[in-house]
Amino acid sequence: MKLSPLPRAFYDRDTQLVARDLLGKLLVHRTTNGAERIGRIVEVEAYLGPHDLAAHTSKGNTPRTRVMFGPPGHAYIYLIYGMHHCMNVVTEPDGTGAAVLLRALEPVSGLDPNTRGPGRLCKAMGIDRSHYGADLCGPELFLTRDPQPRPPLEIANSPRIGVDYAGEWAKCPLRFYIQGNAYVSRVPGPSRRQQKKNML
Incomplete structure (x- = not known):
């Protein structure tokens, strides 16, 4: 199947909407x-910019x-x-400093089934620091719409995981x-103990 990257305009919007x-x-x-390697995104976290502790x-x-302070539609990769x-995928206009962390995938093609948690996601996808700054509108690493028809999503939200150091921001859903x-x-x-494992 032919898969085309999402346009840059998709990322150049409010981070929570993205x-x-x-x-x-x-x-x-x-x-x-x-x-x-292809996976369906099932869990993310929004990080809103320098004011978000x-x-x-x-x-x-x-x-x-x-x-993260650059133009939208690029990959921010870090090591924990x-x-x-x-x-993470960088969002909003150049200079904003916002991004969305990809936390979990449902395997679609060519993936090890252990894709729960951002660390396992990257390992399964073969993503590492060499992809820092990658243009997600290019042909190698990108996001795209699922061509398979699916029922409407039921989306839930909660506080982010593992950010207790951020004070009141840790409670934001x-x-x-x-x-x-x-x-x-x-x-x-x-x-x-299980929560700590799932942070990886």
Whole structure:
């Protein structure tokens, strides 16, 4: 099937709107050897800019966050715990410093089924720091509409995961996910130990 990247205008909008609209879209990674990995986005988190104390850009424009302060429709990749990569898509106009973290995928093609959580998502998709700043409107790593007809999504939201350091911002319901999807990384009621595992 022919898959085309979403236009840059899709990302150049309010971050919370982009976050909700990313649910159900496909993340596609075409590798240099011709392999194609595809997953359906089922869980995301919105980070609204420097005023959002949970956002990396709250520390300012640094070598790490420069892509987040750039134009929309690019990939912001960072490393946690020294081993797990996480992928964000940059949103809103150049200079805003906002992005959406991709937290979980439903495997579609060429993927290991362990795609719950942003670290596992990147590992399954073959995404790492070499994709920092990648143009998501290009042919290698991009997001696209699902060509398969599906019923309307039931979208739920909750506070973001693992941002207790952000004070009141930690309570903001900026995590969005497809209600009832088996690949969502966290559902209400897990143990503290399981919640920590699902942050990876």
